[in-house]
Amino acid sequence: MRLVSESSIRQCPVCGREIRRDKIFCKLHASKLNLCLWEIFHTFGLEPRGFQYDALAAYLKMRLGYESRRRLLVKVATGAGKSYLLDMIALLELTHFRNSFGVIGSISLNVAKEHILRIRNWIKNSPYRVYLGPESTFSKEEIWLQEPLNTRLLAIAQSEETRTGYHPNYLLIDEIGRIRSRAYWGLFYQMGKSKNVVEVMASTPFVSSDVFYQLWSQSDSIRISPSLSECWWIPRSVIEKARETLPPEMFQLLYEARFRTVTDRVFDEEMLLANMIDKEIHRSKELVMGLDLARKIDETAVVVYDLRNEAVVHVETFRGDWDTQIARIIELIEKFQPIKVIMDRGGPGDVIANELRGYPVESIYISGKEKINLVKNAQLMFLRQKVKFNPNKFPKLAEQLSGYVYLNEDRTSFGPYTKSLHDDIVDALMLALSFAARQAPTQTDSSVWKPIRNTKSEDIEISTSKWFVDQI
Structure with missing residues (x-):
């Protein structure tokens, strides 16, 4: 039996415990940093939940130089809000770190554009909208806030053809578990080597997730991996339905966020x-x-x-x-x-x-x-x-x-x-x-062919082929 009415009760945004409505956090999580983060995102009509507070705190420590490690990895269940976490970090950078430049990478350009659209909408509905400039200048792949902030966020997709010469202050990668190895090492890894860059990668494991697993196994990263029970905002009905309908291996991947390395795969x-x-x-x-x-x-x-x-x-x-x-x-x-x-x-x-x-x-x-x-x-x-x-x-x-x-x-x-x-x-x-x-027979690649002059045999006149193939 409740001693207080349900209308006067709310949940702690970190752990989900019931607290009085006039409180923001439970006693365990009412830290100054959490209160500060709550106030910042409340300006945009947002409220971080659960592991997002830990991830935001870890990010600020790295960004402000209180942590020597420069990479944050988040492994969490599908639907827990990992993409929103990356967008909130980008929002924090755009509005509170002057002259910063960041890159947010994703598995496709369409997904990358969704990040930009969502972040821009948050800014448009806040006091910071005055820094967006005329709507005619908006780009689907970029956000640029005007002076005195002078902050920029660029969204790119995994592609070996993408320019790698960017030197961002921070690098965010969504669904690192689905990023191709070639794209990570050839593109995102090169950006991460820039001086003092802070990296944040969030994903649900995808089968073997080679790159994600390799990075997770290294000791030079901050790792956050909340259990499914800690993601209290995911409806229990959704979890139970997934448990009933999905094969056990897929449930472990998608909801328990466990790595599963499958050896000897025919299609890697x-x-x-x-x-x-x-x-x-x-x-x-x-x-x-x-x-x-x-x-x-x-x-x-x-x-x-x-x-x-x-x-x-x-x-x-x-x-x-x-x-x-x-x-x-x-x-x-x-x-x-x-x-x-x-x-x-x-x-x-x-x-x-x-x-x-x-x-x-x-x-x-x-x-x-x-x-x-x-x-x-x-x-x-x-x-x-x-x-x-x-x-x-x-x-x-x-x-x-x-x-x-x-x-x-x-x-x-x-x-x-x-x-x-x-x-x-x-x-x-x-x-x-x-x-x-x-x-569809394979066509010979004519780009490796070069012309040579005609030659003659000693016995009879034979015009040999005008082409030869370079050694590759």
Whole structure:
């Protein structure tokens, strides 16, 4: 039984304990620094929560020279507010550190622009809006506050083509767990080497997250990793639903924020991240369909690959009796009208192929040797960045690709690394890619060719090729 009414009770923004409404923090967290941070962000209509106070305090210590370490890593559950934390740090810099210049990096330019838009909206709704200048001068990728602040924030996406000559005072990286190794070491790491730069990286682990795991293992960083129970603002219903619906491995990644290093992956993280996109593909008419039929516990999987855009445009799995499945397969064939449907002849494959004889179906018997060839071809296409896919639109595809591993030392057997995962979508994709590889032979790179003069043989006059290839 409550001794006070609910209307006179609020929660401590750090720990979630119930406190009187006329208080801001509980006794344990009512420090001067927390009160100062609360007042600063209250000006913008914001209220940090939980680990964000610890992260903001750690950042200020580094920025003001009270801490010798210069990197802060935050590993936290999805939906806990890690992106907002980075934006609040940027907001603090823009409005309270004169002449500062910062860079906020992300997995794509669209996500980077979202950071800029959100921070600018916070400033527009605060007394600091007078420093924004005319709206006609606004940039989607940059915020510049006028004198006397003279502060600047630039948003960039992971790309090896991005200029690396920036020397920021602070570097913020969102979703470091999904940043490509090549992009981090070639771009962001170079910026982090600037004198006195302060780095903050926040992420939920993504499968192996090689760069994030490597940085986390080093002792030269401040590390903050709140438990799921400490993220008291995430609704319990959301957590319980995720626990029920997600495979245990994915729940550990996304909500318990645990690193999981999967060895011997067929498609490593670098391959996957290099092919991930966050935009919608307007499919062409040059489509090929990969079809993997259900066996035992697996589902029938269909993957539609766009030959012109070099992207996956449809992924679907289903179960049921064979009549129902055949009907659905025919629906998909008539909807997408692929140039070719590539399917496995194994199991019921011959029977199904006979049922689909009126359509452009090519059935392949996948022996051990043929499976190795399928895998090698798919790896090559991933390396060439010819398998673009949206992980948010096709999460099952991303999950199965991440968990597809070599099952023996000879690397001649393949499958999911845990029994709770499947590989039916991966098999369907590899079937589609096998046809794509035949349709698109690799063109010789003419940039490495140079002209030479004609030469003559001693016996007969032969004009040799006008071109030769430099040694590479």
